[in-house]
Amino acid sequence: MANNTRSPLWRKQAVMLVLASALIAGCSGNTGNNNNSAPNTGTPTNSAAPSPGDSSASSEPISLTYWTGLNAFAARSLKEYGESLFYQELEKRTNVKVKFEHPAVGSEAEQFNLLIASGKLPDVIEYNFTTYPGGPEKAISDKVIIPLNDIVEQHAPNLKAYLDANPEMKKEISTDNGTIYAFPALGTGNSNVSSGLVLRKDWLDELGLGVPETIEEWTNVLTQFKEKKGAKTPLTMTLAEFKSERFNGAFGIGIGFYLDGGQVKYGPIEPGYKDYLTQLNAWYKDGLLDPDFATQDGAAKDAKATNGSAGAFPAFIGSAMGKYLTANKDSNPAYDLVAAQHPVLNKGEEPRFFTAAYDYRGENSAGITPANKNAERTAAWLDYLYSEEGNLLKSFGVEGTTYTLEGDYPKYTDLIVNNPDGLSIGDAMAKYLRVSTPSPGFVGDDRYTEQYYSFDQQKHAVKLFNQYYDNLKDTRLPRVTPTVDEGQELSSIMAEVNTYFEEMFMQFVMGAAPIAEFDGYTAQLKKMGIERAIEIYQSAYERYMKR
Template sequence: MRKKKTGSYIRTASLLALSAGLAAGCSPRTEEKAAVASTDSSSPGPLKLTYWVGLPGDAARLMKNYNENTFYQELEKKTGVKVDFQHPAIGSEKEQFNLLIASGNLPDVIENNFTAYPGGPEKAIADKVIIPLNELIDKNAPNLKKYLDANPAMKKEISTDSGVIYSFPAIGVGNSQVSSGLMVRKDWLNELGLPTPETVEEWTAVLRAFKEKKGAKTPLTMTRDELKSDKFNGAYGVGSSFYLDNGKIKYGPYEQAYKNYLMQLNAWYKEGLLDKDFATQDTKAKDGKVTNGSAGAFTAFIGSGMGKYLNAPSDKAFDLTATQHPVMQKGQEPRLFTAAYEYRGDGSAAITPANKHAAQTAKWLDYLYSEEGNNLKSFGMEGLTYKNENGFPKYTDLITNNPDKLSVGEAMAKYLRVATPAPGFVGDDRYTEQYYKFKQQKEAVAIYNKYYKNLEQTRVPRISQTPEEAQELSAIMAEVETYKDEMFLKFVMGAESFDNYDKYIAQLKNMKLDRAIALKQAALERYLKRK
């Protein structure tokens, strides 16, 4: 797995300081613009592309099409490439992606997470949905090629087991791969003289104090999906799904240690420390409990959650602090928690067989991996969306204090392509430093990311199954996941006795979970042999 770069990243330095190989010589010049805009002899004139991509929520509220986005308008001016964007309806991206593939009427470029394609990226290539990119990148994408040559672990991540590169990736950089985690009311901790909880025992004490001394109706509030994700289970040394243990694939809910985790959640549930509505409530209901004082602890994103909460309450004393990922004993380092992969998967662009100008398309996409292209995508146009302060691109009030009352996220969606994964680089520290305007948010970034490197030992890398394996694995896991989720609720809410935990394990075994683990292990072994 790719090693996290540390030390060399300086906030005010350019993105290219992140890695040797992205330094001098990569910035596009005038002749490169001409090379992008030109087409083959059979089709003279400016390059026109069709591009299928989902619209994030902030963007969808402000525009019907990315052609209305200032970044893409400026990108067209700089490259001479005109793009006809095709957007699936919000909330039905997966269904419409499947319909797109089934129709056979493919656009020139599809932006999608092809690690999630049924059968994996190799199947997408075999299905003639996307094309191999190795030769195209070698000949037409000098910026991305230089980055991959300097970062072979990333090249491994975006390749199939046979060494085929299939997408122009969204690549995570900077120090903010972990963007969410557990948070507590700091003002309550201070009032009660309690430390920020680190161990499960301390969490119990804090939640109990919130209930008994602050009258919190739901000391810990979460949605069902949040509770099932890698938040508290990491303290017990097990993942919420597949994870690595000394190089071997394991499935957390199949382990005996998972029972201890479920028993703790059940104890909190019975004592009224865990929100009784966790199984049915949505994010909006959870938000209301956080801001009206009903809850003292919860999980949230640093940007869309913590920032929103700090802005909302009328209680001037309201304050929040991020907490370290839970452990069992003081001094332990967390090793299992939720984080983004450096190769995001989402926001990656693939070229389809329908594209008659693949070389020019590769040149156009490669611009986003240059210093100039990254700055345009992340910060926009100097004087409009940012101003240069001693080499640091500082967002203007158009972004941070928008005259039309747009939130920072909405303003970024209108003028930039930075707040969600997209081809190029994601998470530039110069962006996150400004996106997270509250001191508590900046502190949360440091807290959540402190032990990111530990995931190298526990997180399953971007492995891929063969099409045959994928079909078998999908059939097994559809049954396993349904049963596991059902039993999760029953154990936590007390509808199922823990005396029956061994029967639960036996049922998972009957569902051929061992075979699923073996298929994952086989894929891991192939991944480790990739060059």
């Protein structure tokens, strides 16, 4: 497996390294490798520093106001996070009471802008500050959040130890001038790739076909599905799913901006993109690609994935694969699914482009605002989530209620995996824990994914999809930050570019525009300023590398 450098969550060597980092002032582990995704050294540990629940770390109770979106799954069971078992137990351990302020589900970005404009800030804002206009540096200069370097150094020993052991991650959560701006949601374990291409395994077995790896094999399998299984839409996708890295990687190009030997490129103007469009157009003309891809929604795609209309489709391991397998459990017992490796052009090649979460998730990271009168206690409270004990609470809850220990392995109870109120595993986790979506602390604990993915097909998929995760270090643009002026210029350019690109993508695939017009299309994108956009990202990338 290509990602075997990404160490297990609780490897003793990592634990000792981080413990030493916490104990020795100013000591840096320097064990991170030089790529865009930090290795999992320095994951949750029992720091030598006191936890916020100790009398030496916290005295009088305090109250904080905390603005964050309420996850849609949690919103099914909770009115606000304060009702969650996780936050109720966290309050008991830390003497910190939190009053949550939630924007309406789906209106988070709009409500965030209104919050900032109001000038009435809460103590903590949980958001993706990498998307703030002008970047996190501008959010600090706008006095929306405060710099955290000194606070992390003095009051967040667990996060400090992790960053000392993972210097590349410190680069990720800092501005170009080295300012730490948020308590991040950090990926751990081996599940950063949570979706990919899936096929009907029962059909493959019946037809004597292997799981396709190359584009040629994909063409053959889709053809067989159409001709021998009567699939009306052998490959079904929504238009939005073409914005993820799926088949394009086989042609050596990213779906948008990407890296090639340290140079920023934009996939849709590269020669390989013409080959990619040519293939999609051929599949469309031959009836292998769903003709409704441009207009259908997720529900229509789901129906085709389960009723025999389609034999291949992109799917999330948790929500989609589990749903499809469950839906056919009684009506079609033979129904089976298998994950396919991210496609390549030639046999033996390794995939280098595919959709994956960054180790630093970006979204749902916590910034402390200038309105906060208890910044040090807030930092200690947030830092608890980067300890082993805090991660156990966040990911597994309260022992005896949501999990039991089998040896040193936390096993979810029936309250989670066989909920008496009929909640799915995902909904139960969202109600009692904060584990299945990014939030301050760690996300993706392997012990969580092992239990969340209940079907063997899902367990296979998570291993397969993540096998080549480390290859992204050479192709994926890290979380760079354009300056305020660059950001404004970039927004202006890309608004026009994206509109034209999306229109032409559909025309090329559906044959309304012949592939012969590709050169004219790229020339038009250049007139719209795409080369200037590439220059902006190149400058931002070079600044990032100097952090």
